[in-house]
Amino acid sequence: MSVGIVLVSHSAKLAEGLAELAAQMAPDVTIAAAGGLAGGGIGTDYDEVVAATQRADAGAGVVLLYDLGSAQMTAELAVESLADPSAAVVVDAPLVEGAIAAAVAAQGGADRAAVAAAAASAGAPPDLTFDEGVQDGESSVELTLRNEVGLHARPAAVLVRSIAGLDAEVTVRLGDETADADSVLALMALGARQGDRIEVRAKGAQAEEALSKVKDLVEQNFGE
């Protein structure tokens, strides 16, 4: 049972297209599109947002993202109207990046607060840090990306999902930059392409398991 996601947009096409994109990276998450007016026009439909929020709630709560202006008010009002308003939260985040980050976090089993945090942090510049070398207690493995698109959106999402839930802190280094491997956007920001050599590092009780999972993925070209 994962956290559900509602995309509130003035445009039905925008909401549906984004739901389609996010679903590709989070196949088991309910991503409900609530875009446009009931008659097909541009606008936000309160009743539709309430219905989408109820549809998206499988019991683990819902995170709502919105596009512009009044979509935020409609989303907030919809949440307040729920029998249990604490079941859902409206997040201020860039819609596309936020939806992807939230969907991947939800797919990985994150709770509602963590899914909301993933969406909200998608607005900040991706969290890349300057490489400080392998730390005490950290294991590492170097791998060469052979898949066609490198660490692009879908492979990055697959990687994040593969280690979600493991008791391990995992980072990926390319050149002199490292990214937290629990962030799709940070991994994408590394810009690792086909042929690039990355170093995966992990520490924690399940560090070895995490490294082996990532190694398998890379060797299997992320299932491409």
Added chain:
Amino acid sequence: MACTAETLAAALRAAAAVVAEHRAELVDLDRAIGDADHGENLDRGFTAIVSALDTATPETPAAVAKLAATTLISKVGGAAGPLYGTAFLRASVKLGDAAEVDGPLLVEALRAALEGVQARGKAVGGDATMVDALLPAVSAAEEASGSGVAAILAAAADAADKGAESTVDLVPRKGRASYLGERAKGHLDPGARSTALLLRAFAEAAK
């Protein structure tokens, strides 16, 4: 004179007539700085309120206000739907189960409506929004608190008119008009205008 469910329903019907009458004016105001749908949206919402009241008039003033709130939220759309909807919803909560609304309770409900609008839209006075009509209206209502429902609403409507006029000289800082910046100066804010119209309609109905 205190306000009952019936008188509040009658005031809403009067407001619906005023909105219909000023529909084109609100559309024109909104065309200058927004998307030209404020008059049409509000008219649709108040027409729906009248239809709902025709079906059945709820028993308490709070229930009438809540009916108005849910109808506006569902039917108006845009920013005006959630904002006016929240205003009526918060007022409804404040009215509780009172069978009649006296002056002091009315003032409390108006204050709650203002706070709801500000919480929802995050606008303050001077942003060139409906808050510029509602904020002085609530202050005037509070000053007139001891003088009965009709006098309170008349004072609020006068202040709202002046407040709405003040938006002409303001640079909008919230809502779609804010995208225009300085270019939106010289225009009366449609939301402030509709707020003033509604308060005037309520004041006339209470006479």
